[in-house]
Amino acid sequence: MRYYEALGLEPPRLKLDAADLQKRFYARSREWHPDRFSTRPPAEQQTALEMTALINDAFRTLRDPVGRAEYVLSEHGLEASAQRGKDVPADLLEEVLELNMALEEADGEQAARSLAQFEAALAALDGQLAGLFAAWDAAPSPDNLQPVRAALNRRKYIANLVRDARKALETARES
Amino acid sequence: MAYSDKVLDHYNNPRNVGSLDKSDQNVGTGIVGAPECGDVMKLQIKVNDATGIIDEAKFKTFGCGSAIASSSLATEWLKGKTVDEAMAIKNTDIVNELSLPPVKIHCSVLAEDAIKAAINDYKAKGATRKPAAGVEA
Incomplete structure (x- = not known):
């Protein structure tokens, strides 16, 4: 699952520690910060941008227990909208x-x-x-x-x- | 996102809000929900035994404007239709009439589900109901 992977949280768990999640988010954000790639080839700059966006989305989704569970459910084909x-x-x-x-x-x-x-x-x-x-x-x-x-x-x-x-x-x- | 004029009209002046007697043998009740937004919709029909035509339809919906408009419109359409005609109402008819945007299509699906649930409830009561005119017992 991409969001868990992006924050180094594999295998995915539904119960996460909020402080640990935040620490991982800061560390990964620093690692992929686009400023650090400003002198790198365009392809690498693009990757840094994409990773930063992914890390942001991952953190926003996983920090909320309900959002996190909805994400895991949708990854298993159990999204709310498919329930009718x-x-x-x-x-x-x-x-x-x-x-x-x-x-x-x-x-x-x-x-x-x-x-x-x-x-x-x-x-x-x-x-x-x-x-x-x-x-x-x-x-x-x-x-x-x-x-x-x-x-x-x-x-x-x-x-x-x-x-x-x-x-x-x-x-x-x-x- | 802006609601269409037709949605606003149904939302501000909902038609046929209310309840029918659930225990009436000629009343069919459908209660459905959409868990992604927590909407709940109750739709009831009353069928005339002699003619087989729906002569009353009521709804009660707790949800967004589109869900209210979809069920309000559904009750308008149901009145005067036979049960079989009512069964043929499709959610896409509601989407077109109300110009619902893609994110609100599930509201029309909910209304179609409610119509079908109400009709099925009415039909299920058939076993204990007097046969309608012209139908062999």
Whole structure:
């Protein structure tokens, strides 16, 4: 996987240490900095530019756990856009619909309660996600990647509920 | 990225927002979602037993403007159609009507999926429903 390779992180792991990632990013950026190639042949200058761009993209993607997992999933043909909703359980969709409708009618107090509830659900899911990351790192098989896809699908809905509850709370405070 | 006038029109004045009785034997309900953006769409149809024509369609969508417009347009198109005609609605019809850009095509796919899910739900209820006129039991 190019992003992991670019930062010298092969074999790819879903769990990464943020400080180590940053250190590698700085080191690689220095190594490939275009200024250091200004007197080199054009082909080498071009390579330095391309490497710098790749290193930037790699760092931006891998430093965020969700972005990182989405990258690994897409490298395995499990990108969210290829799912066509079939990987989201019907009861979750129904629940999300109900929660959204309740939020539309909520006053400030109810919105605040919902927000706390959704934030707790998001934190719980992130805990679960960390466990799934560790499982794939220990045994990187497709069987261990599918649950990550399912958890991220769920996470997107809960993250949207958190966003919408914040908005509802703001609206309630303004009125 | 700017929304087309038609998308804005449906977004600002959505048609047929609401719910039908899910337990009604003549109502088909489809709930679908797009995990990449966290959209959720509920689309319902009510079919007239005697004529086989969809005489009511309602939707409720939580998502972006294009998702709301796609489902709003779908309910407009569904009314007055037979179930078979409704089954033939393609996401590309919605894309063309609303001039959706490539990044929003999945919204039209979602609407097509919702139509099909609602029709399938209606058909699945057929086993317990009185046969429609002209259809042998």
